[in-house]
Amino acid sequence: SNCPVPLSKFCLGTTYSEITQGQKITKEENSVEPKVDTCQQEISTLFAQDLNSKDIDLIVASAHACEHDWRLGFCFKGGRFIHRSDCNKLVCVGLDEKEFPIETKNTKVLVAAGNCLTGHIKKNDCCMALSYMNSANCIQVVGYTRKTWFG
Numbered sequence: 001s002n003c004p005v006p007l008s009k010f011c012l013g014t015t016y017s018e019i020t021q022g023q024k025i026t027k028e029e030n031s032v033e034p035k036v037d038t039c040q041q042e043i044s045t046l047f048a049q050d051l052n053s054k055d056i057d058l059i060v061a062s063a064h065a066c067e068h069d070w071r072l073g074f075c076f077k078g079g080r081f082i083h084r085s086d087c088n089k090l091v092c093v094g095l096d097e098k099e100f101p102i103e104t105k106n107t108k109v110l111v112a113a114g115n116c117l118t119g120h121i122k123k124n125d126c127c128m129a130l131s132y133m134n135s136a137n138c139i140q141v142v143g144y145t146r147k148t149w150f151g
Contacts, residue, residue: 005060007034014050016043018063021076041095044072044079048092048100051136055106059138062114067127070115083131090128090135102135110136112143119143 007013007027016039017023024039024046039046050056063078064071072078079094081102090102110132112118119141121129132138 008032016046016072016078018043018072018074018078021073021078041073041076042079044081044092045094045100047072048081048102051102051104052100056104057106057108059108059110059112059136061110061112061118065112065115065128066117067120067122067125067129070112070118070128081128083126083128085126088126088130088134090131104135104137107137107139109140110138110142112141115143117144117146120145 005013005015007015007025010027012029012031013027013034015025017025021041022038024037025034026037027034051059061070063074068083070081072080077095079092081090081092083089084091092100092102094100118128120143121127129141129143132141
């Protein structure tokens with residue numbers, strides 16, 4: 001997750017703060033309470049590594065987004081995710097513009113209730129929602145389909 005999630009309610013998980021630069025909260029399996037730790041500013045590449053190497057079941061996302069990208073970090077630049085329009089593939093783009101394709105096989109749910117237009121699928125167009133389904137193997141996607149002043 002990249003937004004506050006009560007990790008104490010989960011078996012394990014990781015959140016990367018979008019408010020406090022370089023803050024990561026992790027709950028390990030069999031632990032009671034989550035542990036606050038530090039991490040690099042570029043949280044997009046950390047998130048991409050997690051997606052590609054761990055069996056993640058749930059993604060909870062916030063931050064700035066639209067049909068074509070997800071920009072991590074409210075108070076700092078933390079990298080971004082984009083889609084490849086020719087194939088609906090999800091790609092992480094680091095602050096140095098280096099790209100990391102997302103390919104994960106386990107199924108998961110994306111709750112992007114704070115991401116503007118992430119759930120909007122334009123007719124005959126590629127978008128983030130389809131890329132999450134295709135590359136990140138999200139079998140359920142929750143996200144805004146209309147522009148609003150609050151999300």
